[in-house]
Amino acid sequence: MSSYTSLLKTRGVARIIAAQLTARFPFGMLSLAFLLHIEHTYDSYGVAGLVLAALSIGQAIAGPLTSRLMGVWGMRRVILLTMIICSFAISAIALLPLPIPAAMSVAFVAGLTMPPIQPAVRTIYPKMVNSKQLTPLFSLDASAQEIIWVLGPVITTFVSIQIGTVWGILLAVAFLVGGGIWFLTSPELGRVRIPRSKRKLGAVLKKPPVLLATIVGFLLVATCAAIEAGVVATFGEGGAQAGIVLAIFAIGSLVGGLSLGHKPIGPWALARRMAIVFVGTAVAAASLNIWWLAITLFIAGIGIAPALAVMFAIVSVSVRFSDTAEAYGWVGTGQLIGAAVGSALAGFLIDGVGAIGAFVVAAALALLGFLVPLLGKRFHPDLRGRDASPIPDTEPVQLTG
Template identity: 50%
Template sequence: MRAYGEVLRVPGLARIILAQLIARFPAGMYSLGILMHIEHEHGSYTAAGLVLAAFSVGMAIAGPFVTRLMARFGTVAVLVTTTAVSVAALLSMATLSVPLWADVLAGAVAGAAMPPVTPTVRTLYPRMVPQRLLSPLFSFDAALQEIIWVFGPVLLTLLVSVMGTGPTLLVTIAIQAVGAAFFIVSPEVRRLRIPPTSRKLGRVLRKPPVLLSVVVSAMFIGGFSAVEAGVVATFGEGALEAGIVLAVSAFGSLIGGFALGSRGITPWSVAIRLTIVLIGMAIALPMTEVVGLSIALFIAGIGTAPALAAFSAIIAGTVKFADTPEAYAWIGTGQLLGAAVGSAVAGVCIDAIGGVGGVWVAVVMVAIAATIAAVFRRHQPDLRHGIGEPPETAPVELPR
């Protein structure tokens, strides 16, 4: 825990962590909020699914393109523009009664224009803390994001029960706008200058550690999407028991992030942490009651935040500073696509054999992820002695 104390004593870092947490908080609310609101407006879950799919595909495709614009037009300019566009698109969805095709278009625009807060902050971290503190910082960041996925859906459900879907979506949009503004006006963000990269779009994927992180994290997140679908199917849609089990899993991730975050990253780290996740999911296979599933997925959760932190550390330790935003964006794209595949395959298996089908899909996907990480461990850096100094960035000037 000493490392976390050092991290939080870094000037300005606590403010940046809080600002980006608020800015990212709506990520835990939009999926469910859009689903509920569009179903209410159009009276169809098929329609809601189309809009939500457009939103997710927009984020997945646009992420790497948007992050490259930060070097060309400036970090602040890109964050302000994307925030304004995404907020406008979401406002039209929340306030206007329009045909389904218009809501699908708005969903695609809103997803594509989601401000790149995560790539920005993970690019910023190496400029703010000593390199020996990067691994615990990435782990701390990954653990804190569980707050988004635990409390976001709970808050949204509570607001919908009190205010309805439209006003709740407006509150979610307001949180995004306030959080993004808080993040953008931070001096550290305004000072961030990312030098132009000479690489073409996608060339960063030729680096084995980056491609490995994208593929492994996609399979890993796909597994978690599958197990979530399996848990919901086991207890039924809207069941309190499903929420309890998933919250316990997220709590396990929070604990794991703090417990393992100070450990250095080795070529075996990703495989070992994913093996912890795999063990928990395998234990969940025969479980059908709350206590058993909670214990199993708590164990799986212990490896979750540390695995996500390892991906961030690998990028920071192997990619030139100018290319890190795009590299982080590709990881985000891979995770979104992995989640879509995991959910889709889980749905087929759940229809065939019940909730346990989703857990089986999760076990297979995480096992594949852990195996790939182990087999290709030579392409992962040894960061036990810290993450090397990133290359020099462009001149840093605080706007007057």
């Protein structure tokens, strides 16, 4: 824990973590808020899954594009423009009586303009700390972001049930705008400039560690999305049980991140962490009892933040600084497509066979999430005793005199 205390005392680290977590808080709210609102409006989890899929597909397309644009227009300009458009689109879903195709279209626009906060902050981190602090910072960030998944579902469930699903969505918009403004006014954004990449869009995916992190991130988030839908379907909209179980799931991730974040990252690191997620998810499918789900999902959660931290680190060490934002954009795209696939598959199986279907889907996805890094170990960098900073960009220096 002393390494985390030292990190938080580093100039600007605590502030930028808090600002970006607030700006990204809607990520822990929107899926559940949309699920509750759309299911309540159309009386179908399948339709809710389609709207969530449209949102996630829009985000998936935007991920590498908006991240790359930050190297052309600057971080502040891109984030401000996308934040404005996105907030209006999300509000429209909450406030306007839209037919299903229109709701999907507006959700797609919302996803397409979701501010690229995560790629921006992942790019800033290597410039804020020394090389020895970078891997612990990724772990601390991955652990801290679980606050989003602890409080987000609880707040969304409470507001949507006690006040109304419209207000659950509008509260997410308030966090998006308020947190976005806080992040935009952070001085670190002015101190770091992302160089314009000289490579073609998508070239970073030729780096095996980036592709590995993208695929495993897709499977991990798909697992989590299916679990979230299964928990909501199990306990319905009439009580706080769903939010409590999802909060325990996220607390497991927080505990895992803080406990394992200081561990050296060897070539087996990602497979081991995904194995924890698979075991917990697989046994969760055995029963829909609230205590059983709370315990097993806590176990599954222990592997989530550590797995994410490993993904951030192996991407960072594998690309040039000018390509980091785009690389993290692709990783984010994989995760968002995972959210779309997980939500859609779970939604349709819930309609077909009941809530247990969502947990079966989650277990299958988690198994794949373990097998991919197991079989792809040779593409996993060994970071034990190694600097996790990005590869410096080298440019010709013009000498005078």
